[in-house]
Amino acid sequence: MRRSDRLLELMTRLRDGRIHRAEDLAARFGVSVRTIYRDMDTLAASGIPVEGTRGSGYRALDTLTLPPLSLTPAEIEALQLGLAIVAEAPDPDLKAAALSLTEKMDAALPSEAPTDRDAALAVYPFSDAARGFSHMSTIRAAIRGRQKLRLSYRRPDDVWSFRTIRPLQIDHFGRVWSLTAWCELRNDFRVFRLDLIESADILPELFVDEPGKSLADYRAAG
Amino acid sequence: MRRSDRLLELMTRLRDGRIHRAEDLAARFGVSVRTIYRDMDTLAASGIPVEGTRGSGYRALDTLTLPPLSLTPAEIEALQLGLAIVAEAPDPDLKAAALSLTEKMDAALPSEAPTDRDAALAVYPFSDAARGFSHMSTIRAAIRGRQKLRLSYRRPDDVWSFRTIRPLQIDHFGRVWSLTAWCELRNDFRVFRLDLIESADILPELFVDEPGKSLADYRAAG
DNA sequence: CGGCTCCTGACAACTTTATGTCAGTAATTC
DNA sequence: GAATTACTGACATAAAGTTGTCAGGAGCCG
Numbered sequence: 001m002r003r004s005d006r007l008l009e010l011m012t013r014l015r016d017g018r019i020h021r022a023e024d025l026a027a028r029f030g031v032s033v034r035t036i037y038r039d040m041d042t043l044a045a046s047g048i049p050v051e052g053t054r055g056s057g058y059r060a061l062d063t064l065t066l067p068p069l070s071l072t073p074a075e076i077e078a079l080q081l082g083l084a085i086v087a088e089a090p091d092p093d094l095k096a097a098a099l100s101l102t103e104k105m106d107a108a109l110p111s112e113a114p115t116d117r118d119a120a121l122a123v124y125p126f127s128d129a130a131r132g133f134s135h136m137s138t139i140r141a142a143i144r145g146r147q148k149l150r151l152s153y154r155r156p157d158d159v160w161s162f163r164t165i166r167p168l169q170i171d172h173f174g175r176v177w178s179l180t181a182w183c184e185l186r187n188d189f190r191v192f193r194l195d196l197i198e199s200a201d202i203l204p205e206l207f208v209d210e211p212g213k214s215l216a217d218y219r220a221a222g
Numbered sequence: 223m224r225r226s227d228r229l230l231e232l233m234t235r236l237r238d239g240r241i242h243r244a245e246d247l248a249a250r251f252g253v254s255v256r257t258i259y260r261d262m263d264t265l266a267a268s269g270i271p272v273e274g275t276r277g278s279g280y281r282a283l284d285t286l287t288l289p290p291l292s293l294t295p296a297e298i299e300a301l302q303l304g305l306a307i308v309a310e311a312p313d314p315d316l317k318a319a320a321l322s323l324t325e326k327m328d329a330a331l332p333s334e335a336p337t338d339r340d341a342a343l344a345v346y347p348f349s350d351a352a353r354g355f356s357h358m359s360t361i362r363a364a365i366r367g368r369q370k371l372r373l374s375y376r377r378p379d380d381v382w383s384f385r386t387i388r389p390l391q392i393d394h395f396g397r398v399w400s401l402t403a404w405c406e407l408r409n410d411f412r413v414f415r416l417d418l419i420e421s422a423d424i425l426p427e428l429f430v431d432e433p434g435k436s437l438a439d440y441r442a443a444g
Numbered sequence: 445c446g447g448c449t450c451c452t453g454a455c456a457a458c459t460t461t462a463t464g465t466c467a468g469t470a471a472t473t474c
Numbered sequence: 475g476a477a478t479t480a481c482t483g484a485c486a487t488a489a490a491g492t493t494g495t496c497a498g499g500a501g502c503c504g
Contacts, residue, residue, distance in 0.1 A: 003461090003462065003463095021478095021479070031463075031464090032463070032465080033464095033480095034464065034465080034466095035464080037480075037482085040481095047290065048292050049292060052479090052480055052481080053471085053472075053479085053480075054470065054471040054472055054480040055472035055473055055478055055479050055480075056472075056473085056478085056479070057479070057480080058480085061294070062294065062295060063292045063294050063295075064292075064298055065290055065291070065293070066288075066291045066292075066327070068269065068287055068288060068290055069269065069288045069326055070269045070270050070285045070288075071288060071326075072283065072319065072322075073284060073285075073286070074315055074318070075326075077319065078308045078316050078319040078320040079304070079323060081304075081308050081316065082301070082304025082320065083304045085308070093296055093362065094296070094299065097297045098297075098300040098304065101297040101300055104291055104293075105291075225491090225492070243449070243450095244449075244450070244451095254494050255450095256494065256495080257494080259450075259452085262451095263451095275502075276450040276451075276500070276502055277449050277450075277501070277503060278450090278502075278503090279450085280450085
């Protein structure tokens, strides 16, 4: 039996909630006790929460282990968004689980901090995820592609407007999704509620960060 | 340089989007070409989407790799719930990412198919996650513990009722969360909307699956 | 076609890792 | 205190994994 197979089966075996003595495990696998101790070291080093108590034996917390996964940026985004949503659930168990998992993933992801360019989607506490999604695809594409957008927008007071904007970031806080952008009509930053955007069309026109018009400027001013 | 270090740097190097020839990589790492081919095999076997084209070279899709993670059942649940929510987003990119990720995780999780006992939370398409969460914690605990619940429930037509139920499963479809249970008042299966549950108290009374009253029976009859 | 490059198999040399044995320490339970 | 069991270090040996070399096959492109 190969070492890796033994480690795998050890994990499975430890998960039954009972206490296991190193000597029994050694006999079961036909290896020496010393080897079992070394295996436990290896498991612990891999993040499996196995706990040995002198005088009694080993037990493992009830966990499942996910193998290494290779994720596309979109999948990472979906994952983070999903967890952020669950983290707002009133169920404290779920909420705690989502938070601790988010923490684990943050620790696990490469330190390359997400750049502004990648952070096209920022997640905030929210309560009603469903509304206002309809133009998200277009808008995200525009943010990524640095393309200007032509918006047809209905203000909360039912006044209509048409404007060209430089989309910067999609956020969600409070109840709705919103889009932070530089508005070329007002010549200032504006935040648009996604559910009030009637139409959004990508213009062929590209834009670059100009001093005073970038996301960093918005945050600095915010 | 250890093999594992080389593999890690290979991954990083491949992620730059350019095409790399095996010979160049071999020279860079001071190993033979044959070793590079073997490394590519190893990476592919680990799920890293590296693609070699005869006549041109290697390139890797833009991905990040998550190391093995050890997750508690609650975290797995949070993860699956979050992805199920995102999978309903109207944004096709996000939706596709969530679905493919769900698939990956399903494939990755141990083959132990979730039992009915573990499947206390089934996820369906949904649109308004926020409402009706307030008793979820209690209810999930009761499902897990096989404990009866005392419900104070307001029907959609505003008629109040009090009943003892055997909680079986929490679902979400359409717009609200709901609880499938065996109702001891009606002596039949009933589905309750969580947002209409006024109070839910766990009774000390345990229950066991009786023929005709289990989740399997409900599904069979469904 | 010819040139490029990926790709595969086999085998021997080499390097690393895993393992058993032994000797002893430390916490826990009774 | 006695029994029990987890732990640690050292070292020789056994096992496993890694690598280079060589010989040849297979898809892609101009």
